[in-house]
Structure formats: structure tokens, C-alpha cells
Amino acid sequence: MKKQLVIIGGGPAGLAAAVAAYDAGVRDIAVIEREERAGGILKQCIHNGFGLTRFKESMTGPEYAQRFLDEVNARGIEIMTGTFVTGLGADKKVTCMNERGVFTLEAGAVILAMGCRERSKGALNIAGTRPAGLFSAGTAQKYVNIYGHLPGRRVVILGSGDIGLIMARRMTLEGAKVECVCEIMEHSGGLRRNIAQCLDDFGIPLYLEHTIVEIKGKERVESVVIAQVDKEKKPILGTEREIFCDTVLFSVGLIPENELTKGAGLALDPHTKGCFVDENRETDIPGVFACGNVLHVHDLVDFVSEEAEVAGRAAAAYLACGERERAYIPTEAGENVGYVLPQRAGKGKDVKLYFRVRSAFRNAVIRVEAGAAVKTYRRIAVAPGEMENVTVKAADLADAPSVRVSVVREA
């Protein structure tokens, strides 16, 4: 079956991309969503704080998702729920499966919006037993918020990114005791607001530069052994401490879900774990676009929606005008910068570059070098956990062989 535009994933990225593509003129759209209801991970993010930038309101995840679902439904855009994409070809053939069977959509354009998965505890090489009671934070969140099951009553959390912090509060509110949150880095990965409202509010200790080195318990977890780590993140002998618990939550990183992307032959950027794109979010395959967490893990869903709209509009332009020859210049991550996205920018217009810093500090200066032109921008504070962006003017790109973004401390 032919489809003008196939969007893989009906979470915040897929939904926003669908609306933007429709508004730019595409009418034959299918959003493929594996769960029974669209909305993606937002369905289980019942806490508020979403939409502050975009809607100037603090919304819960479900409310934010509903805004876009309402827009999708108002336009009559088709969402195929309960449908899995099992394969994507470089020829834009999308193989799908649901209760009605296996079928292939021959897409004019494809937008990848599959989101990400959580890094599992197994990837951390933690010693000990493998009892019940160990959960990735997102899985625990699903048990609590979608099904109403409380995993346990005495909790240790590894990882102080926002998911770990949010679950520390959630479990506490439902009557569990969160013994501590351990974080292997010297600083928390989460927003300051969340440290205050999820940990400080409840007196939950945060142990920085600590990790879990062993799990104990035969059938259900009974305790964990935590230890301080050195600069190389290796446990320091003699600092071990046993903490009794019946539940452990792991909030140890998100990985873009790019199995389909790899299957289509697309290379992945080792820094973002997503594919390489230009400023329109077009990948190395003409007519295939990527946006949201599958491209690079975001902190704010507001920017996911913005990025998805770029991809949606670009997919519409591709469908209308076909592929055009373009001159690109590469973008580069300089001092203190982990990655810059897009990895290549077309000349002739302003480009908004997104990047993450490697370490947190205050009074930062962002340095953007485009050939001879050097522009600097001040930031009160920068942190790896807060994605930054800076806009480079078309005029500065004109003669530059590349654009380099660095972040230094103010002199």
C-alpha cells in the first residue's frame, strides 16, 4: 500500500510532526504507534512541568500529549495503534504488523520518531544476585502510574537524572520510604527544581560520586551495597555500605531506539546515538527524517515538539519538491561540548544548533566559530543535563568551511 508520509511513533515527536506535515499540505499520512493509545511516554509522566516554554503553562504529561492528540484528531490524521514497525528499508518501505496481519507501506517520505529506551541494570556490571525487585525507573513508573501497583516500600534509586528524581517523589508520595538516591557523577543529572521538590522536600539523601556495587537477596532484593567512586568512576575499597531495601530503581541513561534506523542502513553518531541529520532533520537517506528522542535524547518535550515540526515541514517540502542538491558545512563540537546537532547545516539561512556541554559550571561563554566569524553568548549556568541552543546567522555561514561550538568559563 502506498502512503505519502509514514511517521514511525505516535509519541510527542510523531504527533507534532504529523500536525506540521498536514498544515504544510500533506494529506495522506499514517502515524504508526505500537501501543493501544498514542501519546508515547507522556502517558505515564503524570507529574507536571511540561509545556512551560511552549504553552507558558505547567502541564502534566498526559495533558501535553492530549494537546497534540486533539490537533491530530481535528485534522483527521490516521493513527494506527497496536501496530509495530518490524522493518524499514532504504527504499522507504515500512513493514508493519498488527492483529490484522503483516503489511508493507511504500512511503513517499518517512519520519523516524521512535523515542528511546532505558539503559538496563545489566549494562552496569553490578555484582550479586538477580532477585525480583529490580526495575528500571521507567518500568516502575509504568507499574505505578498506569496499573496502580506499588513495586515496594523500601527503595534505593541509582541515578539522579530526572526520571530517578521524579520516581523518588512518586514512591514517597505513595507511602514508600526512599532510603537514598545514588549518583555516580559529581553532580546530579536532573533539574535543580527536581532536586528541591523530589529529594529535599522529603529529606531523601543524595549521595554523589556513589554507585551500587552489589545486589543481595535470594528471591526478592534485601539490600544493596553502595560505594564511593574515584575520578575514574571505580569503586573505592573500604567505602562500601550496605543499605537494606526491597526495591531498587535504575535511572541510568536513555538510549535512542534506532534498531529500525540501523536496519535501513543509516549510520549512527556515536555521541548522540541517533543518526546524522541536517537542519531540516533529514537523514542520509533522502526523504527520511528523524526527530525527538530517537535523534538525540531531549530534556524538555517542548523542544521535541519544535524539532518534530521542523521535520514535518521538511517532509512536506520534500514530498512537494523532491530532493534538491545542497551544499552543507559540517558542525563540530569544540571544547567542553559533547555534541552538536544538526551535524551538518545547509548554507543560505540561519541555523539553530543544539548542543550539550560536558561539565556543569556557572558564568559560561558559548563560542561559535564559523570560519573567521566568532560570536560569543553568555549563559548564567550550563549543565550536561540541560540541552542548549544557539542560532548562527546565514551571513556567518556563507564562507565558513565549518561551524564549531565551544563553551568556556568566563574569564
Place this chain on the structure above:
Amino acid sequence: MKREFVCIECPRGCDLTAETAQGGVIVAGNFCPRGKMYAEAEMTCPRRIVTSTVRAAHGMIPVKTGGEIRKEKIFEAMARIRALRVDRDVRQGEALSADIDGEGTPLIAAASYRNGER
């Protein structure tokens, strides 16, 4: 009483110290008036929005308090939320309880729910 905490009003994250004195609050470390207001509220009457879920016949409905409630009332509100049961259709934005904290704050459904569907 003296307290130190980080202001959450903006990404600057000023380190604030606040001290209650003579019926008022003395705040230091704030870069702007919002920080002063935040510290004053935290020292005199800290309030929070509470989000949770309510059990319905087929699933859980995400809910939020209709406004910030007093921090001391959080666990009392949570107990009331846990006791609620819904077995009818609910519209997003509807109040599932007129008073969830004993001080008149309603509990609002953050999503619609159709009782017939599994």
C-alpha cells in the same frame, strides 16, 4: 529559624539563605525579586502542586490538585486521593473531588476516561 536552599524560579539557581525574624523573612543571595518571593513562601507557607493517580474501574486516571496545597497537607491529600474510586466517564479538567486537602482545593482529572473501555 535559618535555612539555606537553592532557588528554583529560573536556571540561575541562586543559593539563598532565609531567616524568619520579627514576623518577616530576611532573604539573602537572591539575584531578583522572584527569588525573594520564593524564599518568603518557602519559609512561611511552602506550597506544592501534587500530581498522582486515581483508580478507575479500568485503569488509573492521572490527577492534579487544582492549585498549590500546603506542604504539610501533602500526605493527607495523598491518602484521600488513594481512597477515591471512579466508575463513570470522566472529562479532562473535571473535578473528581471538591476538596482534597481539607482546605478547599479540588482534585482535577488530567486526562479523560471512558468507563466502558478496557
Place this chain on the structure above:
Amino acid sequence: MSACSGAAAGAQQSAAGWRIFSADGREVWARAVVNCAGAGAEQVARLFGDAFFRIGFRRGEYMLFDRAAGAHAVHTVFSVPTKAGKGVLVTPTADGNLLAGPTSVEEETYTTAVRRSAFAQIAPKASAMLKNIPFGQVITSFAGERAYSDRHDFILEWGKSGVFHAAGIESPGLTSSPAIAAHIAKEVSAALGAKKNAGFVPVRRSIHWFKDLSAEEKNAVIAQDAAYGRIVCRCEEVTLGEVRDAMRQNPPARTLDGIKLRTRAGMGRCQSGFCQPSVFNELMREFGMAAKEVTKFGGKSNVIVGGEL
């Protein structure tokens, strides 16, 4: 054929045969008994009054890699074996993962915990044999116990009790197991005076078979049962139909790990992060379990212990 699960606590012989019972009072009657209890073979033998061999065991720890790393080794690679065994090997698995290990640690008590030192023991030995092993793609680690006997050879014989013992099956035990099975079947059927079953079907179909069908074959299956059109485990492409097959087999899978071991749901790169709640719900539905009754692997390994909200 039926199966029940539980640890044997004692055995009583009578004219009718053996009565084997567990600590919680469940029992099974049998005319013939085969002891293939691995690390527990000596203990089990003693329950029946046989004590002609000793069993020791050695813990072995493994690191398992993402299937994306499965092509890193094309062969099973290991160093020349010593008395202690084959040592650490690096191998692709039948399911497409990469596997490194095992270690070998003499144990007094049975434990399947992974020691803190295991990683530092496996990695250098593996790296000495193969370059650039992608340790960043480890998805889990685990341990098991390998039993050995004081005879240092296979023990395949009848005890004075009349129980057949298959114990101390050391390397090359896995390779030998089909032949050992045929041998046991011959011995036991002779002792029972059993006649060959003409209707015996020797082939047992894999529970995880759907993903390798062609599109047409899949559609034919889905047309019969829509459950096969729904994917539960996305990492290993396991369908709802296969999860239900595992719960409806004899013996049925009744736990998360039971379903995992048969269908591979939960063995993939996300290690059940995505599929666990769905499998959990299926167990509740199929067996009418309350949430607090679902376990990871039976016993007290309950998944939800905090109550219902």
C-alpha cells in the same frame, strides 16, 4: 505427562513404588526415579539411601552481549583446556548474542551470584584472545554452578535403592546429553518393562518461532489467531501468541522467568524494561493471579510487594 515444581525433601519406598514429597507436603508417586539433580545430585541420592558419590561444584560467571555484537566472534574461541576445564571462552550464541565466560570458582554452598571480581577476571582473558571486544554492549551477567563428582567421570548407574543416578556430568556434558538421555531411556524402560510408544513425537517445537516466518506464513497464523499479530517483546520480537503458548504448554510457564526462558521475552537489549508489564498482565489474566501473586521465578520472588494504589 505432568510436572510439578518444588524441592524434594524426602522419599519413602513401598510396594507401590517411591513416594517423593516436598517440605510443604506435596507429593509425587513413581515406579522409577532418575536422579539428574546436578549440583544437588548427592543430596538427592541420600534421600533415597544412596551415598556412593560426592558432588562438588564450581561457580561460573558469564557476561552476555547485545545481539548487535553477535558477529564479533564467528567461532567459539577458547584457550587450550587445562585440568580446570576450558576456561573463559568468547562465542556467538545460537540466538545471535555474544557470550564471554565462564570463570571457575570452587564453592561450598550453592550460589548463583556474580562476584565483584568476575568482570575483572573475564574481560582480560577474553581480550587476550580477541581484539576490540565491545564491552560497552554488555546487556547482563549471570552465574551458574557446574557440578563434578569425586569419580571425575560421568556417573550413569543404578543405585542400591533402585534409583538411576545421572550425576557429575562434567564437560563435555552438554554435548553428551542426547546420548546420555538415550542411555537412561533404555535402562529405565527395560527396568519398567515398558513397550515402545509408536505414537511418540520426538520433535518439540520451539516456543519462539514466529519471527522467522515469511510474511505470508505470518498472515496465515495471524488469521487463525490475532494474538500472533501483537508484539510483546520488541527486542526479541516475541508475539502475544507465543507468550500465551508458553503459559498453556505442559508444564505451563507461570512466572516472568518461565516465560522468558521459553520465549526469550525479556532477554533482549532492554532486559524486559519494555515487555515486563505486559507479560505481568498476561500472567494475571491467564492464571487469575492478583498483582501481588505474580513472581519472577516462583517462591517469594514476587514482583509487586508494595500493595495496590
